[in-house]
Amino acid sequence: MHGRLTVRTHELVFVNIFGEYMQVMNGFEVVEVLDSRHPNFKKGDLIWGMTGFEEYTLIITLESLFKIEHTDVPVSYYTGILGMPGLTTYVGFHEICSLKKGEYVFISTASDAVGQLVG
Helix, strand or coil: CHHHEEEECCEEEECCCCCCCCCCCEEEEEEECCCCCCCCCCCCCEEEEEEECCCCCCCCCCCCEEECCCCCCCHHHHHCCCCHHHHHHHHHHHHHHCCCCCCCCCCCCCCCCCHHHHC
């Protein structure tokens, strides 16, 4: 959501780079299927991915959605450690940073969703 906000003289202003004014905001969340005509999803399934922040959403494209198969962990984990912050942490730290034994890393934003997972 940082990309949607900018600071101007001590106030937060919406920066409209994601769509038309007054459109539904999108983000990562866990949703429950209420009805489906798709063979991979049925009523009651839990899905994680990019959807609209609204009470009900009609989903037409499925490329950014993943069915939650492992419900032995709290579903809230899918918006945190198993979601975007966790994926960003893993790729950034293990794939891009690729630290070797004896090397150090400074995490300047250790209090945000990604930084706290790296630490």
